Amino acid sequence: MEDVLGAVGPRLRRLRRERNCTLSALSKSTGISVSTLSRLESGQRRPSLELLLPIARAHRVSLDDLVGAPPVDDPRVRMRPVRQDGRTIVPLTRNPGGLQAFKIVIEPREEEPEPKTHEGYEWLYVLNGRLRLVLAEHDIVLKTGEAAEFDTRLPHWFGNPGTQPVEILSLFGPQGERMHVRARSRRS
Secondary structure, three states: OHHHHHHHHHHHHHHHHHOOOOHHHHHHHHOOOHHHHHHHHHOOOOOOHHHHHHHHHHHOOOHHHHHOOOOOOOOOOOOOOEEEOOEEEEEOOOOOOOOEEEEEEEOOOOOOOOOEOOOOEEEEEEEEOEEEEEEOOEEEEEEOOOEEEEEOOOOEEEEOOOOOOEEEEEEEEOOOOOOOOOOOOOOO
16 A cells, blocks of 8 residues: 555656646646645655545546556446456446446356345346346346346346347446436427
């Protein structure tokens, strides 16, 4: 941890210089004083989230890239595709704690459903192929163009029942968050 924190100052200075940005300009865009920015870059000030978040926003980089965080195989943490157990998960949003979107490609493979539960609400849309969804006592197969939405506190599992990869879009949000609104058209 100290190694990561110790490397933050030089990384901040290098990033600022690569962007041809002065301490004064960065101060204006972040609201952080020039002296604090200078002390961060020289290692005389310990980095904190309240200082690093505005700097990351000003440079338009992720906080992980800003501090040089080590790789993590959790697609909710990194925007890079992750391959895991025959699945390729591509995060489409950077919204930790809020609505998250993923494209998931599931390779065909025989596997026994292991339903899980957790807080949240999920919406699945099959872009291509067939998706087996086990939801509480229901066991259904969704085809291209079909969707399912459910409370993730219900035991659920999904996988590929076919011989070709299945591509799905997954929207996941905190408990109680709705994925859509049904609206009626106005009559003229």
